[in-house]
Amino acid sequence: MMNHCTASTVADLLSKFALELAFAAPGGDSGLLPMNSFLMKIEDLAKAPAVPAQIVAATGQARQWLDRVFETTATFDADALVRLGSWQAWMESAAEKWAQGSPVPELPASWEGAPAGQKSPASGNADEPELILHAEADRELLAEFINESQEHLQNIEQGVLVLEENPADADTLNSIFRAFHTFKGGAGFLNLTAIKDLAHELESLLDAARLHRLEVTSGIIDVILEGGDRLTEFVRHIQTRLAGGDASAPIRVPTLCLIARVKSLLSDPGAPVAFPAPRVVEAVETFSFAPAEPVPVGVAKVDAPAARPSTGAASGDSAAGFVKVDTHKLDSLIEIVGELVIAQSMVVQDAGVRDLVSQELTRNLAQLRRTTNDLQRTAMSLRMVPIRNTFQKMTRLVRDLAAKQQKQVRLVMNGEDTELDRTIVGELSDPLIHMIRNSVDHGIERPDARIARGKPAEGIVELSAFHQGGSIVIQIRDDGDGLNKERILAKAIENGLVKPDAALSDSEIFGLIFAAGFSTAEAITDISGRGVGMDVVRRNIENLRGKIEITSTPGEGTTFTISLPLTLAIIDGLIVGVGPERYIIPTLSVRESFRPTPEMLSTVYGRGEMVNVRGRLTPLLRLHRHFNIEARVANPTEGILVVVESGADRRCVMVDDLLGKQEVVIKSLGEQFKRNGALAGGAILGDGRVGLILNVDALVKLEEPDTELAA
Amino acid sequence: MSTETLNHSNTAAAGKYLTFELGRERYGVPALRVREIIRLCEITQVPQMPAHIKGVVNLRGKIIPVMDLRTRFQLGHIENNERTCIIVVEIALESGGKKLTGIIVDGVDEVANITADEIEPTPHFACGIETSTILGMAKRKDGVTSLLDIDRVVDGDALSAIAH
Numbered sequence: 001m002m003n004h005c006t007a008s009t010v011a012d013l014l015s016k017f018a019l020e021l022a023f024a025a026p027g028g029d030s031g032l033l034p035m036n037s038f039l040m041k042i043e044d045l046a047k048a049p050a051v052p053a054q055i056v057a058a059t060g061q062a063r064q065w066l067d068r069v070f071e072t073t074a075t076f077d078a079d080a081l082v083r084l085g086s087w088q089a090w091m092e093s094a095a096e097k098w099a100q101g102s103p104v105p106e107l108p109a110s111w112e113g114a115p116a117g118q119k120s121p122a123s124g125n126a127d128e129p130e131l132i133l134h135a136e137a138d139r140e141l142l143a144e145f146i147n148e149s150q151e152h153l154q155n156i157e158q159g160v161l162v163l164e165e166n167p168a169d170a171d172t173l174n175s176i177f178r179a180f181h182t183f184k185g186g187a188g189f190l191n192l193t194a195i196k197d198l199a200h201e202l203e204s205l206l207d208a209a210r211l212h213r214l215e216v217t218s219g220i221i222d223v224i225l226e227g228g229d230r231l232t233e234f235v236r237h238i239q240t241r242l243a244g245g246d247a248s249a250p251i252r253v254p255t256l257c258l259i260a261r262v263k264s265l266l267s268d269p270g271a272p273v274a275f276p277a278p279r280v281v282e283a284v285e286t287f288s289f290a291p292a293e294p295v296p297v298g299v300a301k302v303d304a305p306a307a308r309p310s311t312g313a314a315s316g317d318s319a320a321g322f323v324k325v326d327t328h329k330l331d332s333l334i335e336i337v338g339e340l341v342i343a344q345s346m347v348v349q350d351a352g353v354r355d356l357v358s359q360e361l362t363r364n365l366a367q368l369r370r371t372t373n374d375l376q377r378t379a380m381s382l383r384m385v386p387i388r389n390t391f392q393k394m395t396r397l398v399r400d401l402a403a404k405q406q407k408q409v410r411l412v413m414n415g416e417d418t419e420l421d422r423t424i425v426g427e428l429s430d431p432l433i434h435m436i437r438n439s440v441d442h443g444i445e446r447p448d449a450r451i452a453r454g455k456p457a458e459g460i461v462e463l464s465a466f467h468q469g470g471s472i473v474i475q476i477r478d479d480g481d482g483l484n485k486e487r488i489l490a491k492a493i494e495n496g497l498v499k500p501d502a503a504l505s506d507s508e509i510f511g512l513i514f515a516a517g518f519s520t521a522e523a524i525t526d527i528s529g530r531g532v533g534m535d536v537v538r539r540n541i542e543n544l545r546g547k548i549e550i551t552s553t554p555g556e557g558t559t560f561t562i563s564l565p566l567t568l569a570i571i572d573g574l575i576v577g578v579g580p581e582r583y584i585i586p587t588l589s590v591r592e593s594f595r596p597t598p599e600m601l602s603t604v605y606g607r608g609e610m611v612n613v614r615g616r617l618t619p620l621l622r623l624h625r626h627f628n629i630e631a632r633v634a635n636p637t638e639g640i641l642v643v644v645e646s647g648a649d650r651r652c653v654m655v656d657d658l659l660g661k662q663e664v665v666i667k668s669l670g671e672q673f674k675r676n677g678a679l680a681g682g683a684i685l686g687d688g689r690v691g692l693i694l695n696v697d698a699l700v701k702l703e704e705p706d707t708e709l710a711a
Numbered sequence: 712m713s714t715e716t717l718n719h720s721n722t723a724a725a726g727k728y729l730t731f732e733l734g735r736e737r738y739g740v741p742a743l744r745v746r747e748i749i750r751l752c753e754i755t756q757v758p759q760m761p762a763h764i765k766g767v768v769n770l771r772g773k774i775i776p777v778m779d780l781r782t783r784f785q786l787g788h789i790e791n792n793e794r795t796c797i798i799v800v801e802i803a804l805e806s807g808g809k810k811l812t813g814i815i816v817d818g819v820d821e822v823a824n825i826t827a828d829e830i831e832p833t834p835h836f837a838c839g840i841e842t843s844t845i846l847g848m849a850k851r852k853d854g855v856t857s858l859l860d861i862d863r864v865v866d867g868d869a870l871s872a873i874a875h
Contacts, residue, residue, distance in 0.1 A: 335772070336772075338772065339771065339772030342772065580756075581755065581756060626758075627758030627759065628758060628759070629756070629758065667772075667773070667774045668774070669757070669767060669774055669776070670774070670775070670776060670810055671804070671810065672760075672764065672776050673757055673760070673767075673776070676757065676758070676759055676760065678758070678759065679757070679758075682755070682767055682774045684769045684772065684774070688769055689753055689755060689769060690755040690766075690767045690768060690769050690774055691755065692755060692757065692767075
């Protein structure tokens with residue numbers, strides 16, 4: 001029992017060690033100190049009486065190597081990393097054997113004399129292979145290669161995340177193997193030797209793993225992840241070269257050390273060899289598994305790495321069911337369908353058609369409407385992708401951040417299959433990274449602080465996506481420290497964002513952290529950083545026509561709630577009339593609308609006309625006056641006030657009447673009207689005329705031009 | 712190809728022109744630039760725009776701006792009649808792109824073949840009279856047709872700078 005306990009602590013430390021190792025690079029000292037401290041803890045544990053001699057010896061060996069690093073340059077060289085990598089892998093399997101009570105293998109022979117160093121300890125970079133592109137001749141092929149690589153890289157990264165949960169997952173091992181394999185093929189074809197070599201080694205590693213010749217340890221997972229990173233780096237370099245960089249400049253990405261680590265993992269005698277040769281060959285040929293283990297072979301599984309809508313995908317990672325389409329074609333298809341829908345509604349609403357009394361016509365028109373609606377829904381769904389990919393990037397982020405800060409953070413994800421417009425998904429990544437980083441950096445406390453507060457040492461960041469009404473909600477919840485209301489308010493008053501006597505609700509106070517430049521260098525330490533870049537987050541979200549809200553309980557955590565439209569192409573609009581014109585206000589920005597009574601209206605000196613909306617004075621904007629149109633009503637009590645909001649600001653927009661609510665397809669008005677900030681675009685209404693969409697953001701921020709006049 | 716030439720030189724090239732009426736004058740635009748001619752339809756006004764920008768219309772699902780050429784040329788207002796129509800032209804943007812714009816004219820005439828010897832360079836009027844939008848004058852048997860540089864006509868900035 002005692003053994004088991006010690007062994008698992010060692011295994012735990014080893015996996016932390018592996019994590020640091022994965023981020024260490026030749027020529028740098030990143031990770032050196034943490035590795036040292038983990039090793040010291042292992043050394044302490046190894047002093048216990050029942051620890052196998054081999055483990056004690058191996059620990060001593062690692063100590064020697066690490067000390068050498070300290071004694072010489074205090075930076076890693078490629079050799080040292082390879083040795084530490086192989087040590088880590090050996091230790092991991094040894095610790096497992098020990099925990100199970102099986103005999104621990106002998107130390108690998110290759111370690112003997114290793115500290116002397118067979119290679120010159122010169123910086124590992126010098127003999128790294130260079131990659132020179134023939135950008136002119138191969139431009140198209142390279143572009144295609146990059147295009148395909150993205151998918152493989154994604155598969156690799158997502159696969160790694162699955163492996164962390166379930167290291168023996170056969171489907172995932174296969175899919176990563178195939179990704180590396182395809183990479184190798186493509187790179188070989190284009191004569192990108194450095195990529196090919198690296199991919200080849202990684203492929204062999206995966207091959208061994210999927211054939212059960214190698215056990216997938218966290219060390220191996222890290223190597224795979226790093227391999228993916230290196231390949232990503234290559235691809236990025238090629239991309240910049242193609243995009244007009246100096247194409248002939250050699251690309252240099254350190255691979256030798258990684259290749260060496262892979263080789264040592266493969267040759268490691270400590271790794272269990274399970275299968276006799278003939279069966280292995282058979283397995284290679286048939287691309288399936290020898291059914292020796294209860295692996296669910298052939299079970300159709302909605303596969304995590306599939307980045308596409310899962311409709312009809314029997315086995316998610318087979319590409320057979322998908323067609324790659326140019327996004328421009330897709331967009332124009334959606335646009336045309338939008339026009340069809342409008343044309344259809346114009347026909348149905350046509351006065352001449354309405355006058356016809358024919359049951360058959362009515363039936364046919366109803367059929368037409370159903371079909372066009374179906375068509376539109378299907379066309380829209382083409383743009384939709386699950387948010388899974390974006391969420392999974394966060395797993396990596398949380399993992400890295402937590403390791404760096406020595407916090408224990410678990411990311412819980414819900415609703416990864418929720419589908420969003422692909423443009424939104426793309427734009428969402430940055431704000432999410434920002435907020436997750438904030439939650440881990442500033443929200444979640446260190447383990448000791450958490451325990452002192454009676455919380456579990458492991459903090460939880462919960463990332464969820466779900467539908468609510470006509471929008472998609474994405475929530476980031478942490479169980480950390482929470483926001484400090486008093487300090488935010490004090491800071492805002494100090495910065496002049498809020499008047500000292502202002503009475504703000506909680507959510508308004510929290511909203512202040514989104515104000516531009518709210519958190520500055522001299523901000524109070526424990527909320528500093530909370531505001532950095534939060535204004536960018538809000539702007540990003542608002543560009544997507546979304547909204548963001550915060551709730552927070554001191555000591556219990558903070559929740560960011562983002563609501564986004566389902567698609568960027570269509571909005572739900574409130575259609576209002578002003579004089580002869582019709583305007584569309586995005587419903588998402590509308591809080592309420594009503595006809596005011598005379599006592600609700602007042603004129604505040606210096607601030608213009610105000611409306612008392614349930615105790616809150618809100619500035620009045622007469623849209624007709626602002627737009628210089630002849631309105632049908634001049635008195636607000638005969639018209640309608642629409643309360644719109646953007647961020648924490650609100651404004652009452654006075655219109656003649658409400659004409660209805662409608663989903664509209666947003667169209668650009670073109671360059672000429674860009675200057676007109678009050679308009680967000682145009683849309684074609686049911687009668688074929690153009691309605692203009694108001695830019696609520698600009699209207700709310702508008703300085704009332706007739707303040708003086710009204711006062 | 713002739714459109715290319717038009718962009719880069721300041722004289723009109725021979726070729727097919729769509730001629731139209733505006734007040735008592737006759738104007739021509741290169742026929743290759745004309746996408747279509749549509750009936751005057753209901754125009755959605757866009758607030759806070761210069762007077763000659765009438766607004767936007769729906770051209771089969773696309774929203775395009777519409778300019779009143781009378782206001783643009785400061786010709787005074789007349790009531791629209793059944794001859795009034797919108798010529799949809801393709802404008803080459805300075806950024807290299809293209810866009811469609813509608814221009815309201817009093818009435819469309821014909822597509823005329825204008826030969827090189829009919830074209831004369833724009834005469835220089837007294838200062839203050841804007842001639843940069845006119846590429847040349849075509850003398851024809853029924854009068855003079857001004858050949859417009861449609862890109863300049865539509866490009867609002869160049870215009871307002873001169874007008875003020």
